[in-house]
């Protein structure tokens with residue numbers, strides 16, 4: 001079973017990367033785990049050109065950056081866990097750009113003149129279990145409501161299955177001083193193990 005951990009932090013030695021590495025270390029004996037640091041790649045913003053909607057059998061983005069090869073890695077994975085620092089109660093800019101580029105994975109079969117929830121959409125990652133890890137300096141309450149709602153909407157429109165949203169509060173920007181809750185880490189491991197036997 002292939003598990004892809006996507007770090008949306010610009011800091012490769014920060015809290016988000018460390019949490020993903022802790023998860024990876026706990027499961028890598030049982031699963032094929034890879035960590036992809038968006039900081040290592042060039043992912044531009046979506047141009048909104050809709051050229052990807054002219055092809056149905058591949059992502060078909062016209063931009064020549066690294067996004068499409070990352071999209072193929074998502075397609076090739078059984079489980080995807082996105083990680084991000086909380087920026088202004090939302091995703092990091094790096095993760096937001098990448099999630100926008102996922103549009104090439106969704107093909108709007110009919111109803112493109114309608115609201116997203118009324119369109120007929122095909123998704124290259126349809127049914128895939130996806131999760132979200134958020135590291136933040138403040139608390140979970142009164143701080144992470146927006147990103148959790150955003151991720152639910154992302155799962156709805158990508159036709160993926162959200163298996164969990166895991167918040168790590170009180171993460172100091174000096175990540176050496178951060179302590180990541182063992183029970184949340186354990187919950188992630190348990191949820192992944194549960195998915196693998198389904």
Ligand SMILES: Cc1cc2nc3c(=O)[nH]c(=O)nc-3n(C[C@H](O)[C@H](O)[C@H](O)COP(=O)(O)O)c2cc1C
Nearest residue numbers: 009014015016085086087088089135136137138171
């Ligand atoms: C631009 C910016 C915006 C931030 N916004 C928030 C926020 O809204 N809420 C919060 O609790 N922490 C916020 N933080 C703190 C980071 O989310 C937190 O330190 C996180 O663990 C950093 O992750 P990293 O080490 O992977 O970069 C912000 C940090 C930055 C740089």
